[in-house]
Structure formats: C-alpha cells, structure tokens
Amino acid sequence: MRIATFNINGVKARLPVVLDWLGEAAPDVALLQEIKSTDEAFPRGEIEDLGYRVETHGQKGFNGVAILSKLPLEDVRRGLPGDAGDEQARWIEASVGGALPVRVVGLYLPNGNPAPGPKFDYKLDWMARMRARVAELLALEEPLVLAGDYNVIPQREDAARPEKWAEDALFLPESRAAFRRLLHAGLTEAFRTVEPGPGHYTFWDYQAGAWEKGNGIRIDHALLSPQAADLLRDCRIEAALRGRDKPSDHVPLWLELAV
C-alpha cells in the first residue's frame, strides 16, 4: 500500500497539478493539506473519475484537509479532539480497508508564527492535543500512519540555512521538543529510517528564488506506529514537482507499506 502526503496550497489553483500527479504516482491513499476549500466547493468529481474515494474536512479560505483513497474508507473522523472551540480544519482520520486495515491521519499542524504570541501558543497547545490523540491511537496496537505538514524542522540538517530559521516557530526549541515527544511516545519517522543524511527538503518558499537556490526545509513528515514501521518498505520525497509550472510550495512525500 502506497500512502502519500501533499500540501497542495489551494485545491482550486492546484487542481491540474494534483490530477497529473495522481495519474502518474497513483498512490493508494493521498492525504492533502491546505485545500483552502469548503467541502461543498471541493472538486470531488474530477478526483473520483481517477478512481478515488474522497473525504474532506474543509474550511472557507484557509486550512482544510482531505483523504483520497482507491480502497474503501471506514470510521472517518474529522477534527483533532481536545478543544471544542477549535474551528480550524487541520485533522482527518480514516481506516483504509484491506487484508490488514491501516489507520491513516492527515494533518496540517499550525505554523505558529509570529513567536512568541497567541499563534505560537495555539501551535504548542495543538501539539499537546495531538500527543493525547496519538496515545489513544497507539493503544490500539494497529498499523497507524500520521502524515502531513507538521510545520516543524526537526533538526539542523533539515534546513539548507538553519541559521535563518533560528527565531522561527518552525525551528524554535519548543516546537522541536514537542515533535520529539511524539517520537518518544512511540512513533517512528518514516523518512529517516530510509534516508539519514542531510539535504532532503519538502518545502521551498515562493519568495526570493528559494527553489532555484536550493534553500529548502523538511517539514512534511510521516510518523508510524510500531506495527506500521515493521511494514515499511520505502519512503521518498518527490522534489521534482517543485520545478513544474504553477507548483505548490510543498512537494509530496510517499511511503510504501508491505500490506
């Protein structure tokens, strides 16, 4: 089973890119972030025509996540528990059918800038809520994949110019510590089990020619339960998509499970 995550930065502006990518890469499951669309406005027909079931958790103008799947989806849940007043659409879960069901979570973790401030507080609170939900999901002892835009640069080698990010919410010690807590809770970062070295990025800013200069950061991640980590065959970043016409500022990350 191949599972991909892709922050598309607006489904309306990115639909041709997304349709081309789905046709070429043909992941079994695609987790999309920043659809920037309501559920009603999401172009589900074009995607269903490619053989995908579509489950969205949308919001007008900002955020929004979706799960696309060639396999049946069960027990779809929308929203990260822990704060009934949180109206931002950043979390969606489902179980992907098959011989061995896999629980998948698509997430768009808050950016948190400027830090310090209320947005940074929201980010850290969101990460604490995520850890509580992760504990519940890990207790099920099933294959579990949590993938998306984490908005966290885990280590210095995950940025081409780490000194530029020293004061940024994506790289501040509190953000990185909260990310490490997820790992300490029992999750494994898929990409780092396959590629331990530096120079691998998933995001290049639209500004200042970041792509042309190779000035990227690695902020899109896939975290695995032990049961999923045991099934991991491969994990790759599709960096070439950043060089196409009308690209997202993120590129897809995919992993293959032996299911």
Place this chain on the structure above:
DNA sequence: ATGGTAGCTGCGCTA
C-alpha cells in the same frame, strides 16, 4: 536590513 511570492478574497490575512 529589507523585500521578495502565492492563494483566497474582495484589500488584508496567512504562509
């Protein structure tokens, strides 16, 4: 040290 770009929306906010 600053400004640089993109998307959604309807001109400022988010990233």
